[in-house]
Amino acid sequence: MIDKPHDYCGIFGIYDHDDAALLSYYGLHALQHRGQESAGIVTTYFDEKKNRHSMPMHKDFGLVLSVYDDPKIFENELKGRSAIGHNRYSTSGSSKNPANIQPFRVHYRNGNLAIGHNGNLSNARTLRERFRDEGVLFQSTSDTELILHLISHSREENQMDQIMDALSQIEGAYCLVILTDDKLIAVRDPNGFRPLALGMIDGSYTVASETCAFDIIGAKYIRDVEPGEVVIIDREASDKQEPKSLRLEPKAGTNSSQCIFEYVYFSRPDSKIFGEMVDKIRRNLGKQLAKEHPLNEVVKSSTEDRRPIVISVPDSSNTAAIGYAHENQKAGFDCKYDIGLIRNHYVGRTFISPGQKSREQKVRTKFNTVKGVIEGRPVIIVDDSIVRGTTSRYLVDMIRDANPLEIHFLVSSPPITHPCFYGMDFPSPEELIANKFDRDVEAIAKEIGVDSLRYLSADGLVAAVKEANDSPLDYCTACFTGKYPVPVDFGVEKEENEIV
Template sequence: MDKARDHCGVFGVFNHPDAARLTYFGLHALQHRGQESAGIVTSVYDETKGRKVMPIVKDFGLVLDVFDDEDVFEDTLVGDSAIGHTRYSTSGSATNPANVQPFVVHDREGHFALAHNGNLSNARAIRERLVERGTLFSSSSDTELILHLAAQSQENGPVARMVDALRQCEGAFSLVILTDDALIAARDPSGFRPLALGRLPAAEGRQHPGWVVASETCAFDIIGAEYVRDVEPGEILVIDRESLERATPEGTEFNGVCMPSPLGVSQCVFEYVYFSRPDSKVFGATVDKVRRKMGKRLAWDAPVPAIKKGQGKRPIVMAVPDSSNTAAIGYVSESNKRGRRCKLDIGLIRNHYVGRTFIAPGQSTREQRVRTKFNPVAGVLKDRIVVMVDDSIVRGTTAQQLVKMVREAGAAEVHFRSASPPVMWPCFYGMDFPSRAELAANKHGSVDAIAEWLGVDSLGYLSVEGMMEAVEEAHDSADRYCHACFSGEYPVPVETGVVKEENDW
């Protein structure tokens, strides 16, 4: 499908006897962030070996597929701390089993397990430096680089060595790290990717509560955890037995290290546009609220077409399900307030049982794949002026097919509205955008040219200014966000060779 691909989802639990099972449910809630593979690792004392071990289960597929044997939570994934990962590859081969996370290594001071969301913008330089030292790699993922940096650090103690490793990394990373005795949560200094801290009620027989970290707060809801706060940009938060003793109800007195960024905070605004679930709280604001604000701003930047004399019925506004549903609600609400009368309706039905790897028997055309996932409601669309609202336009190929389907269903006019600005630049901080040449806004040029290619009567986008105003209305500030994919303003330098090679500028 024609969307920017999700990055990854990370989840961690500390001090709960059912840590692996809670992680399983947390990953299920984060499945939208990555559907290629999933994995869980725990830390437990092995009496026969007389030391801590880290059993791991991971494989290609959805969470439900990888963990389809319930016995694994009784026999293998035991212990009261765990981390998990759902993956969509933005770097590293998607078909190499060695790239499936979490990664686990054993060195002179015990175990490290790591799950990573994001991309290191200086990965090439780090890899070349490690190769010169004779480092051998088992994967092509930049996540492995962090583990090698930690393993080769001259600092004492696993936490100090991980801090040393992260200080050498640039770009985007939200990490959950499991050692033999601690759970570590870390965000890069710019804070590109979200990471939240939550608290579980103390388990039966335990004095202290359990603690969880996750990419999105929707993963807390499924296990009954309470959102406490975000892990701050540049913060390395250490949760161990000692910190449990002194943690306040707010959970702010864990051991931690701060890595301030001289470039400032640059949280990814595309989390609000598309990636995160609307029921999550991300970067301190509810995603649903931000998307509704974006829809309202869109009603000003790209209004509903005025009804011509004699046309009669007001236009229908329909969302391209499901990520644009809330933006469409805001768009209709504001449009009617402005006197641009319109009606919200359901014009497309999405088949939720089509997996990402679906192959149409005997036919692999894009049109067939789109028709397998979406179907128009002809009774709603026939003879009506239709305004389609989507969260974004990336390549535009799916939007083109959807417009064709809506016209074939009998729509009198078809207008298209994007609840975000034109996507014009690739991302190097953990999103998988296509090359610039493939982006509709670059490939076809002007808005009118894109509209003609899509086959619509009109096309309108939310402006960058309107998008950031919507974020500011829902939040306390809009100056802490990265919008490079819309504006080309990259807040953290990117390796020049990577830009040229991967995107053929």
């Protein structure tokens, strides 16, 4: 509903805990922002009556709170001391297919296996065509199913060897949680596109897409799962408090490629990803934005009684706006960070107002202006990104109705010009406003109705992130620069091969 890119999924896992399913529920709730169309949890336990391992599962369309609104799910259904969970966002063509809801669970010659996936396999079409030629039947349109087929078709005898064999054949961006009858396995692709963290609670290991999932359950963050690392948590690792690790090698000629957009927009500000707090990075983006576009070069009619105000588009740009305002104040420019837009947090993704289905009305159900803050003042709107520009236009119209003196729009990232093939859902290139107007910033400013528009430069974005995070690893900026760090099969169709 709001004109932003979508991340595809959030994943969570926990090994050997009395409340494995319940903690997974809370973890998924904290990761709800990463996927809001469906949720699922799988647990594992040894069924003494049947004398075999069992993997109960509960998943459905909807938010975590609605999918698990019956306490009996945890009391009677999701038994077991180990679990994995998944929040999903999908492409529109496959969002109504229940077969695509994760985690996926199978039973094959080596026992039970369940998997949750965040990312996108860039060689999925090639793998799918290979399996089709071999007569394999598919139950879903998700590329996650390909990983299960690779495991089950492996000629290796040992289950862990089968999993490693499968992982050696996939390419692209992926973080995985894999649950077997006796193991929890966490995997991060060799380029490290997506974040994945390792934590501990009550002596039990847990993994999650973001550390905010640890905070909600009181778990302690230990470290990030490293790019190319396969973390194996079993009884021996649990007893020794030392998980085993195996390694995947990156594709020749590629380097680490952590998604920089995780810092710009996707991750929660209270999470620690790629070794640094998101809030700290976003403040630094705001500071860099102030260095490139200081207040005195933006506002034209500031006076003592018409002090410029800096406002954010809540909630993802809040800390960048604070950083921009503080850096300008530090430089001696008179401005104030204030709350000019109020977000309604009680509007669901599927909300449609009675008798009105327009995008403008949908935006108005999400946001409202604080007219007393805006009226008669120069207003600097700080947002994290502009995609199609439609929501930006409606927001500007709302702010214009509050009678500001000027409206300036500053973006804490560069223009988005290219699609993502590593686990984000962007519109097609021709729908991106930066492409539509051939990167003409003045034309884009006119289209969204502001007095001026300014973006953070691509070099400034990387510099700001690296200044705040001294990690030696590199970042992927493909959506801004078109430089894809890992080869992509550009013929892939989202409808046929759903990204998760």
